[in-house]
Amino acid sequence: MNLAGRVAIVTGSGGGLGRAHALLLARAGARVVVNDVNEAAAESVAAEIVSAGGKALSAPASVTDEAEVAAMVDAATNAWGGVDILINNAGILRDKSFAKMDIADFRLVVDVHLIGAAICSKAVWEQMRARRYGRIVMTTSSSGLYGNFGQANYGAAKMALVGLMQTLALEGEPYGICVNCLAPTAATQMTGGVLAPEALARLAPEAVSPGVLALVSEDAPTRAILCAGAGHFARANITLTEGVFIGTGDDAAERVAAQWEQLSDRRGEIVPAYGFMQAERELENAGYTEQTVSVAR
Secondary structure (H helix, E strand, O other): OOOOOOEEEEOOOOOHHHHHHHHHHHHOOOEEEEEEOOHHHHHHHHHHHHHOOOEEEEEEOOOOOHHHHHHHHHHHHHHHOOOOEEEEOOOOOOOEOOOOOOHHHHHHHHHHHHHHHHHHHHHHHHHHHHHOOEEEEEEOOHHHHHOOOOEHHHHHHHHHHHHHHHHHHHHHHHHOEEEEEEEEEOOOOOOOOOOOHHHHOOOOHHHOHHHHHHHHOOOOOOOOEEEEEOOEEEEEOOOEOOOOOOOOOOOHHHHHHHOHHHHOOOOOOEOOOOOHHHHHHHHHHOOOOOOOOOOOO
16 A cells, blocks of 8 residues: 555654554655654654655654644644644553542543544644545544443543544545544553553554554545454444334333343344434334434534
8 A cells, every 4th residue: 555645643653553553654655743742752763764764753742732733733734745644543541440530530531532633633634625635543442342441531532532533534525534443452551551461462563553554545444443453353333223113102111121122133233324314213213204404514
């Protein structure tokens, strides 16, 4: 996959997964902005790319600081004409059970993962729309998709990124902007205390990065959730079962409970093309056949 001429920002790429993404994008021909809160780490990875014959610049910045992010995007635009690819990879962990977690740790994790990704995406969005081309990857997690003990803050932020991706993909599609999610499993500083050493040995970050390359290629999909680890790749989907029409009435709750198994039956489930498909189907089952959405957005 040739990314020659493309400009990519990889947040949190001073080490771990971000570094692996940045190195692979550079090998594919992209000019890479190496972002990290650790200035020395960002400079080291940028130098590594340059020494291998690639093009890179370091951009020490916090993804939660709008001014610093704007300066990073300006630097990339001034150096290379614009930003084609954004990999929202920066993140932190503050793992505790919900009973022991304080709101400050919950808010901090949400700020870095979710708000940071929104700030970075917003910073490149208008130029991508104007040029009618863009590739954005959100880094979600199985903790958000399926839950993990002790990661209420992390899981909430990571699932929120799926919602952000779903909407930005719809809004970006008319402008040639593809937005996807990556759910990685890799041996990094963030997983060192979570997974067993024997498992970590098989989970090199470099085994995940080919998925990123596929998500930012010229023929990239959009609205995809790609799970990757140890060289294995799979799709995750947010689905909707066919359900059951219950209606209303004083005994509606009892009828919902009585038909729980039937409304949970996954045979015939769908992946809605947009959120209002739920409302459209519900209204159709209730006998409403007129246009559902009355205001074009």
